[in-house]
Amino acid sequence: MTDAAGAPLSATDMAARLDAGETTPEALLADAFARIARANAALGAFVHLDPEGAAAAARASGARQSAGARLGPLDGVPIAVKDNLWVAGMPARWGSRMWADFVPPADDIAVERLRAAGAIIVGKTNTPEFALSGRTDSPLHGPARNPWDVKLTPGGSSGGSVAAVAAGLVPLSLATDAGGSTRLPASYTGLYGMRPSNGTIPRRHGFPPMALDFQAIGVLGRSLADMALLLDAVSGPDPRDPASLRGPGRPIAGRPLRIGWFSAIGDEAVDPEVAAAVAECAALLAGAACDVVPREAPYDIAGVRQVWGVLSASGAARAAEIHPDRWRAEASRPIAMAAERGLGLAAVDYVRAMDGLAAIRTGVAETWGDVDVFLCPAAASPAWPIDQEHPAMVGGRQGHAAVQNTFATWVNAIGHPAISVPARPHADGRPLGVQIVGRFGEDATVIDVARRLDSCRTWSMPDAPVW
Missing domain, CATH: 3.90.1300.10 (Amidase signature (AS) domain)
Incomplete structure (x- = not known):
């Protein structure tokens, strides 16, 4: 229909x-x-x-x-x-x-x-x-x-x-x-x-x-x-x-929304068209009665990856061990490797990861500053060939297993709301998304910014694929 x-x-x-x-x-x-x-x-x-x-x-x-x-x-x-x-x-x-x-x-x-x-x-x-x-x-x-x-x-x-x-x-x-x-x-x-x-x-x-x-x-x-x-x-x-x-976040009234934007973090790889899409959306929102300012990324990507590595390996080990006599024979290779890593961790490794997670959360809270939301890439690149574990190249640099999560997992670590919104497609036609990240409990603000961006975009969205 x-x-x-x-x-x-x-x-x-x-x-x-x-x-x-x-x-x-x-x-x-x-x-x-x-x-x-x-x-x-x-x-x-x-x-x-x-x-x-x-x-x-x-x-x-x-x-x-x-x-x-x-x-x-x-x-x-x-x-x-x-x-x-x-x-x-x-x-x-x-x-x-x-x-x-x-x-x-x-x-x-x-x-x-x-x-x-x-x-x-x-x-x-x-x-x-x-x-x-x-x-x-x-x-x-x-x-x-x-x-x-x-x-x-x-x-x-x-x-x-x-x-x-x-x-x-x-x-x-x-x-x-x-x-x-x-x-x-x-x-x-x-x-x-x-x-x-x-x-x-x-x-x-x-x-x-x-x-x-x-x-x-x-x-x-x-x-x-x-x-x-x-x-x-x-x-x-x-x-x-x-x-x-827990209740919703504070209402924002009586002033323009303040949006901090960034399209890179440190020397991490990002596709130039992804970065350009973020800059374009920042400019559009500036013309839509928002106060838009460049900001540094408010998180430590190395710390996020370190904590994620310990927690996900521990989680894989815990889930695998529900089937102690089966998992080594039946798990996929990536899950088996993650479970083995998790089983090799000491209790002190896990506690240090908890300390690292606390540091991430307090660090983001301290560096968030005066913005209501952040605008940044959703992913570092568009979709890649299905037979590859990860993009071979991103922005002219070698890809790796964690590259696509560069702008994503920090949000999970702090528990805040975030949405991926379609942006101007890549020159080769692949879809791209930009991400809007809000303060905890301010989900409605995130959706409001997405709605404003939708209303002022200057490109035509491509027709959806027909199957």
Whole structure:
């Protein structure tokens, strides 16, 4: 089902047509499954589909529509959920052979809220093992591919989710973000992807965390309005998650928004077109009643990488050891290596990482300064060939495994909100994203700046790929 321009319907368009009686939940679901049938073999987006459960949910939504009792804008809208999130009755394989047969007994809170909003969960999307890679290639399900060019990766670890949304198979997906896993893939596929403040989307049931509280549930959409619709549906406090009970940040009123921007940190590699996109967006926001000032990056990239290395290795070891007799034979090579590193760490190494994390958090707080948000790259480069672990070259320099997280993981370390917003595409047509990072709890400010940037952009967004 398409709009007047031939593009897949957005979630907001679907909601409007459902309200007007111009379509039905059953018709939207049939269209989604038809798109998935055409495209999924090429894209590797979905790893599990639930046609019976989705059909039952669509019938119930259709009955509410007929009775004039729709539950809200997501009632009847098809949606995807990343495979590391728990959906009762559907497999949650975590991209791992060790969890190939696992079916969780309960919904995570965000999934509960999707069901309560009447959304139609069509299935689960591809993720690398333990959702611990910047490239989605699961030992259980194989790779996810970028809908803009299937020779490119969609990134990770939410590669299946962005492939599903960018290709128009569904308009929305729940994802996760522990080191950039929502924002980076969004930037590679022309989507809006947000990692909210810790606790904005409460959590209860799920896999053990890889790195303390670095991971948040993320939201993905082809438009900012769609993404915000999903965020609204799953946000808000829940007593089962004490972190969700903290209040929102301070309102900003009576003065222009102050935006600090940077396009580099130290001598780290960054694609020149990525840097140029950030500078262009800074100039546009300066013309949109914002006070825009250049700033240095407020974090120590070496410290972030050091802490992430210890925490992620420890998390991999803890998860692997749930299957002590299986993991060495069944884990992918990267996870097996990370788990071995984690098992080799001493308690003092972990405590020093905690000290390092505290230093990161106090350091960012002290250097944040007088800005409301920061504007910076989402990723150091656009998407790269799918058969490579990481970009071979970035900005004329040798790439490496951590290069794409240069501008992402610091946000997870401090628990703040950040969104990737599509920018002017690369000269070769690959999507690019810029990132807006806000103070803790000021998720609404981040979305406001994204909305302002959308309203003043001077380039035409390319047509979404048609599948």
